[in-house]
């Protein structure tokens with residue numbers, strides 16, 4: 775199978791495949807399945823997010839930190855490792871090697887900053 779392109783269509787297909795795996799994962803699946811009522815909308819939002827990150831399209835307008843903060847009681851820091859592992863698997867299987875590395879690198883940085891925002895507070 776040919777690799778997906780790093781364009782809006784390819785990123786949408788990547789996001790769809792990734793969240794199918796996330797939903798089936800024993801640790802991550804229940805959190806997402808409980809939190810997300812409208813999956814088509816979530817998948818469109820995440821495709822817009824990755825389009826903004828990788829293609830600087832400006833398509834995503836949102837606030838990831840408060841969105842994750844709402845679920846702080848269920849998101850343990852170790853789950854970020856699992857999320858990144860599934861992202862690595864999915865990008866490796868579906869993208870060219872160079873694109874997979876770029877997507878993994880961006881995800882790792884974003885995961886790091888989300889964790890700092892969620893779990894590292896000077897005042898508690």
Ligand code: HEM
Pocket residue numbers: 802805806809810819820823835836837838841842844845849853854855857880881884885888
């Ligand atoms: C939204 C869980 C890691 C990007 C969400 C939502 C959940 C979630 C439950 C829906 C929030 C809501 O509307 O109620 C998790 C878990 C993670 C994780 C359990 C890892 C342990 C990441 C990472 C990224 C990311 C690493 C980016 C690289 C986003 C974005 C949204 C989102 C862009 C949409 C925020 C918005 O509503 O604008 N996530 N997430 N997440 N997540 Fe994550």
